[in-house]
Amino acid sequence: METIFYLLKDYTFQTVALGSAILGLLSGVLGSFAVLRKQSLLGDGVSHAALPGVVMAFVMTGSKNTEVLLLGALISGLMATLFIISIVKHSRIKFDSALALVMSVFFGLGLVLLTYVQKIPNSNQAGLKRFIFGQASTLLQRDVYFMAICGVILLALTLLFWKEFKLYIFDSEYAKSLGFPAHKLNLLLSFMIVMVIIIGLQTVGVILMSAMLIAPSVAARQWTNKLWIMVVLSALFGAISGIFGTMASSLTAKLPTGPAIVVIISCIVIISVLFAPGRGIVQKIAHRNNLKQLLKSEGGDRNVPTI
Amino acid sequence: MSPQFEIQLIAVIVAVACSLPGVFLVLRKMSMMSDSITHTILLGIVLGFFLTHDLSSPFLIAGAALIGLATVWLTEILNRTKLLSEDASIGIVFPLLFSIAIILITKYAGSVHLDTDSVLLGELAFAPFNRMVVFGYDIGAKAIYSAMALLVVNLAFIITFFKELKVVTFDPVLSAVLGFTPALIHYGLMALVSLTTVGAFEAVGSVLVVAFMIGPPTTAYLLTDNLKRMLFLSALIGAVNGISGFYLAVLFDVSIAGSMAVMTGLIFLIVFVTAPNRGLLSSLRRRSRQKLEFSKKTLLFHLYNHEGSENEAQEAGIHTLGVHFHWDTAFTDKIVRYLLKEKYIMLDKDIIKLTEQGRSISNAEYNALFSD
Numbered sequence: 001m002e003t004i005f006y007l008l009k010d011y012t013f014q015t016v017a018l019g020s021a022i023l024g025l026l027s028g029v030l031g032s033f034a035v036l037r038k039q040s041l042l043g044d045g046v047s048h049a050a051l052p053g054v055v056m057a058f059v060m061t062g063s064k065n066t067e068v069l070l071l072g073a074l075i076s077g078l079m080a081t082l083f084i085i086s087i088v089k090h091s092r093i094k095f096d097s098a099l100a101l102v103m104s105v106f107f108g109l110g111l112v113l114l115t116y117v118q119k120i121p122n123s124n125q126a127g128l129k130r131f132i133f134g135q136a137s138t139l140l141q142r143d144v145y146f147m148a149i150c151g152v153i154l155l156a157l158t159l160l161f162w163k164e165f166k167l168y169i170f171d172s173e174y175a176k177s178l179g180f181p182a183h184k185l186n187l188l189l190s191f192m193i194v195m196v197i198i199i200g201l202q203t204v205g206v207i208l209m210s211a212m213l214i215a216p217s218v219a220a221r222q223w224t225n226k227l228w229i230m231v232v233l234s235a236l237f238g239a240i241s242g243i244f245g246t247m248a249s250s251l252t253a254k255l256p257t258g259p260a261i262v263v264i265i266s267c268i269v270i271i272s273v274l275f276a277p278g279r280g281i282v283q284k285i286a287h288r289n290n291l292k293q294l295l296k297s298e299g300g301d302r303n304v305p306t307i
Numbered sequence: 308m309s310p311q312f313e314i315q316l317i318a319v320i321v322a323v324a325c326s327l328p329g330v331f332l333v334l335r336k337m338s339m340m341s342d343s344i345t346h347t348i349l350l351g352i353v354l355g356f357f358l359t360h361d362l363s364s365p366f367l368i369a370g371a372a373l374i375g376l377a378t379v380w381l382t383e384i385l386n387r388t389k390l391l392s393e394d395a396s397i398g399i400v401f402p403l404l405f406s407i408a409i410i411l412i413t414k415y416a417g418s419v420h421l422d423t424d425s426v427l428l429g430e431l432a433f434a435p436f437n438r439m440v441v442f443g444y445d446i447g448a449k450a451i452y453s454a455m456a457l458l459v460v461n462l463a464f465i466i467t468f469f470k471e472l473k474v475v476t477f478d479p480v481l482s483a484v485l486g487f488t489p490a491l492i493h494y495g496l497m498a499l500v501s502l503t504t505v506g507a508f509e510a511v512g513s514v515l516v517v518a519f520m521i522g523p524p525t526t527a528y529l530l531t532d533n534l535k536r537m538l539f540l541s542a543l544i545g546a547v548n549g550i551s552g553f554y555l556a557v558l559f560d561v562s563i564a565g566s567m568a569v570m571t572g573l574i575f576l577i578v579f580v581t582a583p584n585r586g587l588l589s590s591l592r593r594r595s596r597q598k599l600e601f602s603k604k605t606l607l608f609h610l611y612n613h614e615g616s617e618n619e620a621q622e623a624g625i626h627t628l629g630v631h632f633h634w635d636t637a638f639t640d641k642i643v644r645y646l647l648k649e650k651y652i653m654l655d656k657d658i659i660k661l662t663e664q665g666r667s668i669s670n671a672e673y674n675a676l677f678s679d
């Protein structure tokens with residue numbers, strides 16, 4: 001108990017935990033939209049596609065400043081998203097194939113650029129890769145401020161376009177017929193999701209970012225059928241797993257933060273899927289057994305075939 | 308054999324071997340499963356390493372392939388609860404398994420050289436260093452033989468079960484009715500994907516396996532509607548990507564696997580834009596032609612409807628027409644010009660009138676559309 005108390009007062013812990021909590025909250029909110037649109041793997045794709053942008057930003061400016069690298073990542077993430085959207089729009093290729101293709105090609109391009117940079121004399125490119133693969137313990141206070149500012153902007157946009165997004169994700173055809181610019185809404189929503197992913201790169205890294213986007217919303221989805229409750233719950237789950245993941249990783253020797261967060265949020269998903277009232281598996285099984293008993297008692301000795 | 312030739316040979320064999328099961332992944336909308344498996348095999352390798360304490364043990368490969376299958380199985384279980392969609396199930400399972408792998412590595416294998424980079428990224432340039440020696444003779448790089456084995460297994464599976472794969476892919480319900488057990492074929496295919504991923508990541512790194520597996524089939528999908536032709540085309544495109552990627556890498560002295568992925572993207576882009584029938588250009592052209600045809604027909608119907616009515620001057624006036632149709636002036640002019648040229652309409656003091664020819668064509672089209 002005392003260790004936890006000391007930990008809470010620790011400055012580095014506060015920074016990292018706050019950063020992870022903000023990230024969890026943001027990805028919880030925007031992830032809900034991605035999951036409901038069945039585009040939850042966008043996170044995985046965009047986070048891989050950020051690599052060439054990071055390397056290009058470094059080549060062009062020579063700086064390893066977080067904001068510069070993030071801007072590069074953002075641009076290449078957005079480009080990848082645009083590619084995916086237009087491939088799906090203009091051909092019969094499905095979203096998942098387009099995503100897998102664009103993601104792997106961008107990542108390959110990133111590798112090519114990375115090996116190219118390594119040959120430039122005196123270029124100190126070390127750390128670029130770590131940037132992509134993420135390391136929450138290196139979060140600084142100014143990174144957290146940066147995350148907070150982006151977070152406020154994204155949340156404000158979400159509130160502002162709440163009605164439109166809601167209509168668009170549940171019935172895009174209807175939205176179109178009412179005269180809402182569906183394509184633009186799609187782009188805006190994708191851009192916002194990409195923003196969150198790029199912010200998250202630094203904290204949990206490229207591969208685990210997709211979990212941060214999907215898991216909180218999937219867990220929240222089990223508890224409610226209302227969008228706003230789902231979004232709030234999802235933000236809560238995200239933030240909680242961010243804080244507890246950081247705590248677990250600080251208290252245990254050699255436990256990386258990103259994976260710890262992912263394991264905790266995955267546990268929340270499993271608990272939700274099993275025990276959520278109404279939808280959960282446990283309740284479903286109990287309900288089915290009750291029904292079986294009922295049918296049996298009414299139908300005499302006969303064994304009632306399962307339907 | 309020179310190392311350059313060996314590298315190209317490995318690249319071509321791996322590319323062809325990857326693209327074959329990839330065709331079915333693309334057609335069955337399971338492309339992201341390959342991405343998922345490429346990540347989770349890390350856990351298999353880590354667990355295999357803990358059991359054997361030997362990085363070159365074949366158990367690592369076996370463990371990786373098994374975890375690949377386990378990934379598919381877990382994803383299916385989650386998916387079958389119907390509580391979350393398929394993509395979300397993928398996105399829950401693989402980050403969890405991957406995280407467990409990372410935690411195990413950092414906690415227990417920190418001192419051993421089990422580099423996540425080497426698993427995830429891979430480097431083809433080093434493949435020729437690992438020689439296959441039989442009875443004291445050097446008979447080429449080991450990777451050539453492992454890739455070859457992979458290709459043979461994939462080919463054998465697809466040729467043997469071609470009919471079954473085809474039915475299961477395009478009509479799973481029919482295949483179940485016919486007694487093909489879609490689940491069996493499904494897991495067979497997934498075992499193949501898992502094995503191919505494990506076999507290929509040594510050469511090209513796991514992220515780029517996705518490019519090899521999904522890139523060529525997606526490109527071929529734009530070119531044909533025939534499954535056999537799609538398999539052939541994918542293999543061909545994969546081979547072209549491999550060889551051209553190698554030369555790109557040599558030219559700029561950069562990562563070989565990376566440039567192969569870049570070539571995959573470039574060739575896809577070229578096909579995407581120029582493919583006959585399904586390409587961007589031809590589809591845009593078709594759409595604009597259809598729009599034109601539709602507008603011409605609409606105008607003819609409109610004129611036919613209002614012919615001789617009291618507000619004909621309003622409805623068919625050259626200046627008021629655009630307002631009625633929500634067309635801009637340029638578009639209205641274009642349609643009118645086309646129809647004038649085809650002699651379907653004529654202008655009578657700013658009022659558009661149907662010619663005899665236009666009336667009969669409009670009538671004929673109306674009958675074609677609305678009579679049985």
